[in-house]
Amino acid sequence: MFFLFKWIDDLIGKGFEWYTILELMYYASAANVSMALPLSVLLSSIMTFGSLGENYELVAIKSAGISLQKAMRPLFVVILILMVSSFLFSNYMLPKANLKFGSLLYDIRNKKLSFLIKPGVFNNAIPGYAIRVDSKEEDGTLHNIMIYDHKENNGIPKVILAKEGKMEKTADGKFLVLNLKNGVQYEEQASNSGMYNPRQVFSRRRFKETAPRFDMSSFDGNKTDPNAFGNSTPMLNLKGIVRKRDSLTKQLDTIQMRTIENLKGNFKQFNVTQGYTRIKAAPAKIDDVILKSIPNGSRKQALDNATNVVANIMQHVPNWAPRQTDLTGEIIFTTVEYQRKFTLAASCILLFFIGAPLGAIIRKGGMGLPVVVAISFFLVYHIITTVAEKSAREGNLNPIVGMWMAMIVLSPLAAFLTYKATVDSALFDVNYYKQMLLKVFKKKEK
Structure with a gap:
């Protein structure tokens, strides 16, 4: 739906073949797996354990001496398989899908000039x-x-x-x-x-x-080489991202070294090695206004020299600073994309341990309450991920911490829900809270 909202006006009714649009949608759908997969794991786990709880099957399982953790083991194995599959998908299939999508979209744009105008x-x-x-x-x-x-x-x-x-x-x-x-x-x-x-x-x-x-x-729509887009970070696997990050780091180090070497020539300091002379002299005291320490006949020359030094620095710094900023941003982006390969797999386990205990606690199956609860928790997960990733790209947060922020924040919640489900807590039981309120009001009346 996001793809259709973004491109429908430019693709539909412009003379493109239907299979070309479907191919473009197919490649674009691969990028949405990072949102669809965690949500599907969360919703399916809530619905599964909610149905078991609603039909008193969890009660039968526990009465047979099987704990909730033991009952979750078979599904946990399935989630581990899904986690490995999602990692392989994000590392191998997703870069190729992004590559195909970018090259095909480029061809479509250039095939119809009115699309670009x-x-x-x-x-x-x-x-x-x-x-x-x-x-x-x-x-x-x-x-x-x-x-x-x-x-x-x-x-x-x-x-x-x-x-x-x-x-x-x-x-x-x-x-x-x-x-x-x-x-x-x-x-x-x-x-x-x-x-x-x-x-x-x-x-x-x-x-x-x-x-x-x-x-x-x-x-010509058939002449574009998809490899022409292959250097883009979202279209690289882990090895490609590491190579690109090393290359960017070397470029940044080279620029910094050249900047330091060029600036060194503008700052001269004359030191006398200790012990070179036996004559003892009191160190010269320099006033806050440095010009007062310079003889009157040399002040104009000193000002002219300082002006030339500053002009030379200002001539080169505007050329170095933007390139250094761009390289720093690209290095941060490569780190973000590198960590993304792992966060997709980790999110499956995290949301499973949130969804399964939630289903056991609310004890409701079907597409009603489980959908509402799943969307609510997924929105919290998605908002934390989006805000932290944006902060990491802007350099306000460490990229590794930013990409794992949702895991750090929600892992204690997953442990808490698992504990509450194990001890049969009435965390979402409305009648339980009604009884508590009635007891409080009765105590106040007494």
Whole structure:
């Protein structure tokens, strides 16, 4: 549903084949396993043990001398198998699905140029051209079109303006024809010598209809190599993420070393080795205002030297700082994606030990109360995970702690619920709390 909400307007009714849309949805659904799998484990465990409790089967199991933990062992084995399967899925299948999704979406976007054209934004999808429109209708009609043609005239652009137009492809699919109406074309002739000539020819041609053709050879949907996207972190397995993180760390260390070396040259300190001279001299005291310690004849030169040093630093620091920030963010992101491979598997065990005791306590099966309880606890899990992951990406929290924050917070809850279910606690029994309130009010009346 999330995929449909995001892409339905751009995919449906745009001329794409139905099987292409289904393939895209298939690859996109793999990314939703990280949300669907923990929720399904939580809901199924609540429903299973809730049905056992509702039909008094848990009572029969306990009366036979079998504890709740022992009754959970067979399902725990199933959850362990599911945990290993989810880890293998997130490490091997999910990167390939993200890779296929990225490459297929790229091909779809480039196959239909109108898919990419957004009103008020220049589009450079066709090599050598920049296209901008003010508005676009559902049938593909474009209004107030501006085209910059950079392919000819030695880099001097040819500008075409038109009131409206419509895109069509030739029968062989090799060219895109843009039928333009009521426009004007401006063209400037290049100088023969390659230099700027103030007397060169400028031409203007008005037209009622024209149909420029654009080569579509770069839009072949079958030519994109999926490996071109393979360096993206979500499309890598554990080994690939480790290699990328090591490479980014080396780049960051190189930048920091170069920055330190360049800045060292601007700060000079002259020290005399102790014992080099036997003459004892009192150390010079430097006032808060350093200029007072400099002789009058040298103050202007000192200020000029300091200004040049600061200007040199300010010239290079703006180039180093953004790159260093980007590399730091990419390293954090690789750490987050590395830990994600394990948190998906761990969440299955955590939510099982929350769901199974909850089902045994509430003693309700079916799709009623178990669904409400499962969604409530899953929202808590999802909110903690999302907030902690965002804080980790922004650098406000350690990436490892951020990705495991939900496990850290909810593990005591899982242990508490398991204990309460073992001792047959009436944690969610409304009648139990009514009796408690009645006893409190009776004591107050006395």
